[in-house]
Amino acid sequence: MSYERKNIAAMQGYQSGEQPEDSLTIKLNTNENPYPPSPMVDELVNNLNSDNLRRYPPPTADKFRSLAAKIHEVQVNNIIATRGGDELLRLLITTYVEPGETIAMSEPSYSLYPVLAQIQNCPILKIPLQDDWTLPTDFADKVNNHGAKLTFIVNPHAPTGRLLDELSITKLAEQLDSILLVDEAYVDFIDPKIKYDCLKLVEKFDNLIFLRTLSKGYSLAGLRFGYGIAHPTLISPMLDKTRDSYNLDFFSQKIAEAALRDQSYAQQTWQKVRDERKNLAQALEALGYYCAPSQANFLLVTPDKNLNGSAEMLYEYLKQNNILVRFFNTPLLKDKLRITVGSPNENRQLIDVLKKVLRKSSS
Amino acid sequence: MSYERKNIAAMQGYQSGEQPEDSLTIKLNTNENPYPPSPMVDELVNNLNSDNLRRYPPPTADKFRSLAAKIHEVQVNNIIATRGGDELLRLLITTYVEPGETIAMSEPSYSLYPVLAQIQNCPILKIPLQDDWTLPTDFADKVNNHGAKLTFIVNPHAPTGRLLDELSITKLAEQLDSILLVDEAYVDFIDPKIKYDCLKLVEKFDNLIFLRTLSKGYSLAGLRFGYGIAHPTLISPMLDKTRDSYNLDFFSQKIAEAALRDQSYAQQTWQKVRDERKNLAQALEALGYYCAPSQANFLLVTPDKNLNGSAEMLYEYLKQNNILVRFFNTPLLKDKLRITVGSPNENRQLIDVLKKVLRKSSS
Numbered sequence: 001m002s003y004e005r006k007n008i009a010a011m012q013g014y015q016s017g018e019q020p021e022d023s024l025t026i027k028l029n030t031n032e033n034p035y036p037p038s039p040m041v042d043e044l045v046n047n048l049n050s051d052n053l054r055r056y057p058p059p060t061a062d063k064f065r066s067l068a069a070k071i072h073e074v075q076v077n078n079i080i081a082t083r084g085g086d087e088l089l090r091l092l093i094t095t096y097v098e099p100g101e102t103i104a105m106s107e108p109s110y111s112l113y114p115v116l117a118q119i120q121n122c123p124i125l126k127i128p129l130q131d132d133w134t135l136p137t138d139f140a141d142k143v144n145n146h147g148a149k150l151t152f153i154v155n156p157h158a159p160t161g162r163l164l165d166e167l168s169i170t171k172l173a174e175q176l177d178s179i180l181l182v183d184e185a186y187v188d189f190i191d192p193k194i195k196y197d198c199l200k201l202v203e204k205f206d207n208l209i210f211l212r213t214l215s216k217g218y219s220l221a222g223l224r225f226g227y228g229i230a231h232p233t234l235i236s237p238m239l240d241k242t243r244d245s246y247n248l249d250f251f252s253q254k255i256a257e258a259a260l261r262d263q264s265y266a267q268q269t270w271q272k273v274r275d276e277r278k279n280l281a282q283a284l285e286a287l288g289y290y291c292a293p294s295q296a297n298f299l300l301v302t303p304d305k306n307l308n309g310s311a312e313m314l315y316e317y318l319k320q321n322n323i324l325v326r327f328f329n330t331p332l333l334k335d336k337l338r339i340t341v342g343s344p345n346e347n348r349q350l351i352d353v354l355k356k357v358l359r360k361s362s363s
Numbered sequence: 364m365s366y367e368r369k370n371i372a373a374m375q376g377y378q379s380g381e382q383p384e385d386s387l388t389i390k391l392n393t394n395e396n397p398y399p400p401s402p403m404v405d406e407l408v409n410n411l412n413s414d415n416l417r418r419y420p421p422p423t424a425d426k427f428r429s430l431a432a433k434i435h436e437v438q439v440n441n442i443i444a445t446r447g448g449d450e451l452l453r454l455l456i457t458t459y460v461e462p463g464e465t466i467a468m469s470e471p472s473y474s475l476y477p478v479l480a481q482i483q484n485c486p487i488l489k490i491p492l493q494d495d496w497t498l499p500t501d502f503a504d505k506v507n508n509h510g511a512k513l514t515f516i517v518n519p520h521a522p523t524g525r526l527l528d529e530l531s532i533t534k535l536a537e538q539l540d541s542i543l544l545v546d547e548a549y550v551d552f553i554d555p556k557i558k559y560d561c562l563k564l565v566e567k568f569d570n571l572i573f574l575r576t577l578s579k580g581y582s583l584a585g586l587r588f589g590y591g592i593a594h595p596t597l598i599s600p601m602l603d604k605t606r607d608s609y610n611l612d613f614f615s616q617k618i619a620e621a622a623l624r625d626q627s628y629a630q631q632t633w634q635k636v637r638d639e640r641k642n643l644a645q646a647l648e649a650l651g652y653y654c655a656p657s658q659a660n661f662l663l664v665t666p667d668k669n670l671n672g673s674a675e676m677l678y679e680y681l682k683q684n685n686i687l688v689r690f691f692n693t694p695l696l697k698d699k700l701r702i703t704v705g706s707p708n709e710n711r712q713l714i715d716v717l718k719k720v721l722r723k724s725s726s
Contacts, residue, residue: 001569003459003512003542004600013604016422050408051399053618055390056578060377083446086607093647094482096366099462112608119457119605150364179366206364215419222416222613237367241376242482244449249615250585253415274642284404296404 006120029324033219034267036342038262057250077232085226104148133162161294186296188217206231216304370715392687396582397407397706398632401625420613440595448589467511496525503538524657549659551580658664
């Protein structure tokens with residue numbers, strides 16, 4: 001017989017992006033950083049000692065928390081370290097949202113959010129973004145009117161790369177009656193000239209939490225390490241009560257510390273990604289692909305159908321040529337490809353394959 | 364303001380065991396294995412490559428699952444790999460128990476169980492063990508009468524080390540209307556002559572799941588790696604729906620595979636622990652400490668008060684002498700110490716310190 005709860009039986013799980021094991025495939029489908037982790041991470045990994053695994057790890061990763069606090073100029077009690085950003089999202093729901101209470105999110109958005117809401121048996125309020133991928137002006141009203149207890153937004157937005165400015169975030173935190181999670185998974189790729197920095201808002205708002213991850217900016221998707229930054233009253237119940245008792249293994253704590261410590265290397269990779277983002281967007285536009293303005297490490301692309309065919313056809317054609325990208329075709333994401341900014345060489349190969357499509361369709 | 368759910372606001376979190384950072388302290392308080400991880404783990408750790416962290420890890424750790432299935436002579440779909448045993452316990456509750464439904468457990472038992480139940484806002488049914496630490500004969504009736512949806516038992520039992528035999532487990536799975544989790548965290552330390560092996564029961568019962576961990580038997584408490592073994596219908600909703608999307612990082616998957624592969628080394632450490640368990644129990648009994656018969660890597664000890672004083676006093680005295688043990692004083696665990704079986708040298712030092720107590724109290 002099936003013992004599943006009804007909400008679990010009725011739901012679908014999260015679908016992970018395609019991860020071929022071969023090293024030939026050019027992976028531009030899951031927004032990994034094309035550059036390797038810091039040489040300081042490399043050195044640390046080369047000196048790991050298995051005997052350190054014999055004992056339980058520090059339960060709350062306090063050394064990492066101190067380091068993150070120092071880098072972001074906040075206090076240790078503003079930080080919780082988690083197994084990837086995913087664990088933080090789950091902990092927020094577990095700690096702050098009763099089953100049956102509504103969770104709000106913008107649409108489109110990260111496909112994991114509704115999955116996590118369903119696991120807690122929470123209705124989902126999806127609020128469509130405007131045509132320019134910004135939040136509608138009545139976003140907060142809608143959230144409040146539905147009595148939503150938690151709102152997820154991504155900034156820069158996925159899968160478009162659109163950045164909301166600090167004022168928009170401030171206003172939203174002010175207007176919402178409940179908790180706002182700003183998922184800053186892609187924050188490191190924002191042009192520094194924009195001077196986006198919302199973290200100081202956690203001093204002012206006790207309903208605001210920022211998600212950070214080492215998966216993208218620090219080239220460590222395989223490590224599963226993220227953290228939350230918020231007012232201590234939001235952090236402490238997750239840190240002291242709802243977190244799995246030893247959520248972070250010893251090695252990953254050490255590796256995360258090494259990665260965060262080497263800000264200089266990380267910043268170099270971010271700048272290289274930004275430079276390549278610009279080059280790639282120009283090359284794609286020249287071939288008839290409209291690119292939404294992006295402050296993330298990916299581009300949301302709409303192909304000119306007459307020149308290049310449909311996004312679905314292009315996705316398949318690229319796959320045949322060992323290039324993986326992400327394909328969308330939903331009401332709000334019609335005929336779209338999301339392409340991770342790769343290394344210069346990877347991007348060149350992508351453009352070369354797309355040029356062949358152009359020749360094929362115009363011949 | 365506080366946004367916490369009422370059940371979270373009302374609860375206390377799990378208290379981790381004391382973990383001093385110095386290497387002088389003899390840690391006999393959290394049941395870690397006194398021997399280092401396998402040389403094969405050591406070799407693997409020495410050859411880890413940080414570049415493998417750049418991409419997302421295999422989401423369901425299928426190589427580990429295959430290996431575990433082979434070792435336990437079950438199928439891959441009988442296995443789920445989890446971040447320590449803790450994650451499996453949480454997933455069982457999330458997937459199978461509605462908030463408000465009862466979770467049953469024997470008393471005394473692992474102190475994390477009630478914490479996890481409270482997080483899901485589930486009433487807890489604690490059923491006291493008999494004087495010999497076995498289950499009362501009406502255990503299943505009580506669970507069924509309370510309509511409990513999930514029952515946790517530990518076998519060998521913690522904190523006593525008492526082993527239930529296969530027939531008891533079989534009967535219990537048969538009698539219960541709902542899911543039975545048998546926490547086999549300490550299974551590796553059972554005397555092989557007893558021929559305890561319940562895993563084949565998962566073919567017969569779709570309500571039975573076994574928890575295993577690499578923390579104790581494989582000397583990898585710092586790795587956070589465990590797994591569940593059950594009928595595929597119990598495994599699959601947790602594997603495909605409720606598990607965090609990438610719950611296990613790349614390195615830990617590789618390390619866990621290496622550890623499991625080296626059964627021969629692991630079995631040697633288990634035998635050494637068994638031999639030392641016998642020696643330690645004899646030495647303790649000679650000093651006036653009654654030791655409950657244990658099939659785990661720890662001993663539950665009752666001091667003869669006249670000879671040695673109270674458990675609390677002994678705990679403090681040992682701590683002053685850089686030896687940590689676990690102290691209990693609850694209605695069902697009156698005046699008890701739980702002492703992890705350490706290395707021969709650690710156990711000798713423990714006995715030496717306890718001999719001084721004897722001299723002090725008899726002088």
